[in-house]
Amino acid sequence: MPLILFTGYPSSGKTTRAIELKDWLTKKIDSPGYSGPPLQVLLVSDSSQGISKTSYEASVEEKKARSSIMSAVERQTSKNSIVIVDSLNYIKGFRYQLYCVARSLGTPHCVIYTAAPIEFARNINSKRPDGYPSEIFENLVSRYEEPNSSSRWDSPLFTILQHSPDETIPFDQIWETIVEKKAPPPNLATAIDPVTESNFLYIMEKSTKEIIQKIMDSQNLGISTVDIPDGNCKICLLFFSRFFLLYVNLPGRPVTLIELRRLRKQFISINRIHKLNINSISRLFAEYLNSNF
Numbered sequence: 473m474p475l476i477l478f479t480g481y482p483s484s485g486k487t488t489r490a491i492e493l494k495d496w497l498t499k500k501i502d503s504p505g506y507s508g509p510p511l512q513v514l515l516v517s518d519s520s521q522g523i524s525k526t527s528y529e530a531s532v533e534e535k536k537a538r539s540s541i542m543s544a545v546e547r548q549t550s551k552n553s554i555v556i557v558d559s560l561n562y563i564k565g566f567r568y569q570l571y572c573v574a575r576s577l578g579t580p581h582c583v584i585y586t587a588a589p590i591e592f593a594r595n596i597n598s599k600r601p602d603g604y605p606s607e608i609f610e611n612l613v614s615r616y617e618e619p620n621s622s623s624r625w626d627s628p629l630f631t632i633l634q635h636s637p638d639e640t641i642p643f644d645q646i647w648e649t650i651v652e653k654k655a656p657p658p659n660l661a662t663a664i665d666p667v668t669e670s671n672f673l674y675i676m677e678k679s680t681k682e683i684i685q686k687i688m689d690s691q692n693l694g695i696s697t698v699d700i701p702d703g704n705c706k707i708c709l710l711f712f713s714r715f716f717l718l719y720v721n722l723p724g725r726p727v728t729l730i731e732l733r734r735l736r737k738q739f740i741s742i743n744r745i746h747k748l749n750i751n752s753i754s755r756l757f758a759e760y761l762n763s764n765f
């Protein structure tokens with residue numbers, strides 16, 4: 473039965489989500505409404521395999537860590553189990569190998585991406601008593617190979633925006649896709665969406681660029697509130713000395729064009745695979761700015 477791979481930056485919340493999913497699946501299988509074959513939900517993780525954070529320091533140790541995950545997956549994947557792999561899984565070649573294991577056993581597979589800006593994961597990591605040493609963290613982030621739903625080994629792909637407080641795991645979609653094997657969920661490349669891929673990217677790039685321009689213009693003109701075209705969201709600007717600062721979640725300094733461009737790039741990078749409703753791009757970008765300043 474299904475193989476579920478988690479992937480994401482170090483300290484992006486993979487284990488937290490994996491445990492949530494395991495609990496949900498266990499409850500679902502135990503519920504009176506479930507009439508399928510008996511299933512066991514198993515978690516294969518760095519901690520279950522005794523893999524320490526420092527294993528990612530040297531390539532020999534890291535290779536051993538990957539083989540240990542691979543052997544556990546091969547051993548535990550069966551028609552009576554749902555195996556959740558909670559590890560970095562950051563190399564696409566490794567995700568491909570795991571996909572091949574699922575395929576060879578004729579079992580469905582999916583990938584869950586705990587997406588987060590680097591700064592978000594870095595901040596969590598620095599506060600963890602058991603976090604990665606900073607050099608290892610930076611190294612892993614720079615080598616991270618983002619999943620891509622158009623690759624068959626990364627598909628179906630479910631993306632969870634970890635920095636968004638209201639984001640939840642799409643439990644039902646995951647269940648329907650990999651246990652009931654219904655049609656793929658709508659955030660995949662197969663989505664019935666009149667907006668084409670290139671058009672979607674174009675709209676996302678255009679609307680985020682317009683927001684950045686509006687913030688810069690407002691700062692220069694001394695306007696205290698920037699209305700985002702979406703209508704619901706406002707980013708407030710507060711006069712301080714010669715500068716205008718963003719009022720919501722601001723670090724207490726002027727916002728520069730370089731910073732806005734960097735945040736825009738991150739937002740696009742996270743969302744280009746997570747097909748958003750085009751009507752909510754502006755609002756989500758504004759929220760993203762507010763929570764990342």
Ligand SMILES: Nc1ncnc2c1ncn2[C@@H]1O[C@H](COP(=O)(O)OP(=O)(O)OP(=O)(O)O)[C@@H](O)[C@H]1O
Pocket residue numbers: 480481482483484485486487488489518559596600634635
């Ligand atoms: N969305 C979130 N927002 C803020 N904190 C979070 C979030 N998710 C998890 N955390 C916290 O971050 C810490 C690390 O979480 P977790 O162990 O789930 O990350 P991880 O990606 O599995 O880490 P690792 O790369 O070490 O396996 C925990 O203290 C957890 O409570």
